[in-house]
Amino acid sequence: MNIAIIGYGRMGKTIERIAESRGHHIVHIHDGGPMNLEALKAADVAIEFTQPEAAAENIAALLTNGIPVVSGTTGWLEHKASMDALAEQHEVGFLYASNFSLGVNLFFVMNEKLATMMHAYPEFKPGIHEIHHTGKKDAPSGTAITAAEGVLQAYKELNGWTMDEDDQALRITADRIDPYFGTHEVHYTSYIDTITFTHEAKSRDGFALGAVMAAEWLPGKAGSFGMRDVLNL
Numbered sequence: 001m002n003i004a005i006i007g008y009g010r011m012g013k014t015i016e017r018i019a020e021s022r023g024h025h026i027v028h029i030h031d032g033g034p035m036n037l038e039a040l041k042a043a044d045v046a047i048e049f050t051q052p053e054a055a056a057e058n059i060a061a062l063l064t065n066g067i068p069v070v071s072g073t074t075g076w077l078e079h080k081a082s083m084d085a086l087a088e089q090h091e092v093g094f095l096y097a098s099n100f101s102l103g104v105n106l107f108f109v110m111n112e113k114l115a116t117m118m119h120a121y122p123e124f125k126p127g128i129h130e131i132h133h134t135g136k137k138d139a140p141s142g143t144a145i146t147a148a149e150g151v152l153q154a155y156k157e158l159n160g161w162t163m164d165e166d167d168q169a170l171r172i173t174a175d176r177i178d179p180y181f182g183t184h185e186v187h188y189t190s191y192i193d194t195i196t197f198t199h200e201a202k203s204r205d206g207f208a209l210g211a212v213m214a215a216e217w218l219p220g221k222a223g224s225f226g227m228r229d230v231l232n233l
Contacts, residue, residue, distance in 0.1 A: 003215055004028040004043035004067070006035075006058055007050035010135075011072070014208040015047055022212060035061050043067060045093075045215045052076040052138060059083050059094065068093040068221075070214045072100055072207070074142030084224040093221040095230070098142030099182070100210025105227045107199040111147055111186055114197055115154035124188035124195065126151050128161075128172045131183040139163075139174040143184050148172055151186065182207075 001024045005012050008031040016026050027042040035058065040046065045068040048058055052075030062069045063086040071094070080096060087094035099105070118124055128151070130144040140148075140163065148161040148170050155170065162169040181201040188195045201207070210227065217230045227233075 001025070001216065001219070002027040002042055002044045003212075004030065004040050004046040006030045006046050006048040006062070007073070009049065011049040011204060011208065011211075012047075014204045015049070015211055018205065018208040019047075019212045019215075022216075024212070024215075030058075037061065037065050040065070040067055044219050045070060047072075047211050047215050049073055049211075055079075056083065060086055063087055063090055063092055063094055066090060066092050068095075068215075068218045070095045070211055070218060072097060072211055074098055074145075075138030077142075077145075087222070087224050091222040093218040093223065093225065095214050095218050095225040095227075097210070097214070097227040098146045099207065100214060100227060101199075101201060101206040102210060102231065103206060104143060104182075104184070104199055104201075105210075105231055105233060107184070107197075108146060108150055109228075109233050111197065112150040112153060114186070115151040118188050118195075119154040121188075123190045123192075125190070126155060126170060127187050127189065128170065129174070129185045129187065130172070131175045131177055131180045133178050133180050134176045136176060139176070140172040141174070141182065141184070143182065144172050144174065147184055147186055 028039045048071040055073035055076040056079035130141050158170050159168045183200045185198040214230050
């Protein structure tokens with residue numbers, strides 16, 4: 001399969017290595033500046049890991065030109081509905097995930113089940129904490145937000161999530177410490193004890209492998225998808 005990489009930072013380089021190890025060809029790398037749409041036409045799919053301020057423009061250009069897109073950039077989701085609409089309009093595949101790791105996606109599913117069970121015990125108050133490397137720009141992480149959304153499905157009485165002190169909302173806290181690749185903890189705290197549920201990434205390889213698996217799955221499909229579609233979760 002021919003893959004274009006949009007964004008050639010640490011994730012982009014890891015994706016290149018993983019994709020080539022699985023027999024794919026990297027036909028174009030875009031690392032800023034005007035997009036070379038002629039070169040991108042050789043790609044069966046583009047994998048986009050850039051910055052929040054660039055993601056929507058990149059994805060829109062690709063989808064408008066009929067190129068399927070796998071995106072893992074976080075911090076831009078106010079524009080996602082527009083990208084979903086573009087994918088439908090142009091009958092091309094768009095797959096977004098806040099985290100492509102198999103382990104994290106299992107964590108998301110189990111998090112929802114745990115939240116449903118814990119909601120029956122109001123003495124335990126839910127919260128989320130995440131840690132990433134100092135190069136990560138957005139906080140909280142997209143993965144932490146997805147975990148929060150899973151908890152909020154069960155705790156509908158809470159007023160969304162916040163990073164501030166607010167008894168009426170689910171609180172997310174975040175640290176930026178090197179060399180963390182991504183640690184996410186959902187905790188339930190009472191005045192007696194605390195229950196924690198944690199996923200800790202040991203390298204970027206799990207994220208990159210999941211993104212390549214998504215890219216293998218996406219061509220030929222039309223519309224908006226997520227990792228649960230790829231993994232059949």
